[in-house]
Amino acid sequence: MPYDPSAYPPFAVTVDLVVLTVRKHALCALAVRRGESPFQGRWALPGGFVAASEDLGSAAARELEEETGLRVGESAGSAAGVHLEQLATYGAPDRDPRMRVVSVAHLVLAPDLPAPVSGGDAQSARWAPVHTLLLEAGDELEPESDRDSDQLAFDHGQILADGVERARSKIEYSALATAFCTPEFTVGELRRVYEAVWGVALDPRNFHRKVTGTPGFLVPSGGTTTRQGGRPAQLFRAGGATVLNPPMLRPEI
């Protein structure tokens, strides 16, 4: 099978971003409004084309910074910053009506941002709770007429669902939940991250025992805070641990 560039079908390659954060006790994703056809006026995931001499991860990091101003932390992902990882690749032949586009989706976990979005105007980007972006066909709401236009453009609903499921399972066996927190955070704040991502309530005592008892998960930073009200809480930073063993198992049902 000889290589002849002109003999093989040309593809466009894009990166799409599932940017997740926790705002007001809800898991939220970044959505942008499309300005052109197709799906004009509909919400979509941020993303763009990969440049000719650009790596896939670099393209994702560039798009992230263009859309949000967020910069990915150095060490291949997180530590005390934004986490970025490849999610999956979507390439159904008809996923874009104009041409053959293969999209390499990436997952970003970010702490809550003060401003909705730094780059771009406010009208065209927003944080939206994932449950409003992922209304399934079975959900009842208004008459069906309005339903379709609320769905994300292209196959972005599927990409978002896959990204959310990845995040939900990944915080089970990794220390990545700290990527949703500010550099210094309390055990209660970390617990609320887990509760928001999983959509369940956790026992504060057992959670505290688990996270403080897992070596390398949390390191005390020395200070305390009362920003959540109540008794002052000890502040922690993310430790060096990347995997949790044994994992933090999601409650069933």
Next chain:
Amino acid sequence: MPYDPSAYPPFAVTVDLVVLTVRKHALCALAVRRGESPFQGRWALPGGFVAASEDLGSAAARELEEETGLRVGESAGSAAGVHLEQLATYGAPDRDPRMRVVSVAHLVLAPDLPAPVSGGDAQSARWAPVHTLLLEAGDELEPESDRDSDQLAFDHGQILADGVERARSKIEYSALATAFCTPEFTVGELRRVYEAVWGVALDPRNFHRKVTGTPGFLVPSGGTTTRQGGRPAQLFRAGGATVLNPPMLRPEI
């Protein structure tokens, strides 16, 4: 950002396959010998170009059947057959010296095959233990002269390593280890699969208790076999369970 096909860099999109099986108590991968430059004569992962109107998963299944004769089981992967899933996408600008190629790697888990490879000639394809395909730079063996030519072509060494790690972690929390087995298998055969993939020895008593006690993992097929010698062993088929909860944890170290 308007879409103009000619304004965006053209990519070729390929699928590469990490096909894993367990042979003689060792985890093995399918490798094919390259006939042309670059990397002529070197071993590589099987794969090929995605056709113009072909889905990524379909292209992977087609390449698999062309190279091995294996057909992917119906229900989105396994059940009682070959399992195929998307692994990751590799798109470094210089990963192919001829042109910009983005490769969507897929992972295949297959039972031990009688013939080495059905399609293609025997000289150009083989099952090789993954540890021989993944000799790292740190390993000592012969003088370095021979080392480089034993490495897989392109970035296929990295792809294989990622696929092996995916398989190792996935049999922890899913029932996918049965994809390495024949339709009917014994508990001992399943245990040897785990031992080969993880490269560790497991306690037969605890393993038996675990797999037979996990609902939906195994269903007795009624028969017995002595193909492993010794006392007749009960035969099982894969149950409907896809996730193991609690997971089968890999021993540490």
Next chain:
DNA sequence: TCAATAGTGTCTCTAAGACATTATATC
């Protein structure tokens, strides 16, 4: 004082790890 959150102590129960022995086939 009340309300809010943080932090700890302990009992129970599930399940994994570490053991030895019996069972049933082939050679």
Next chain:
DNA sequence: GATATAATGTCTTAGAGACACTATTGA
């Protein structure tokens, strides 16, 4: 018989789940 593998029983221990109480702030 010897040898091979299968299958089961039980003790111990790590760790999760389910509980109540005390501690320390701000309003």
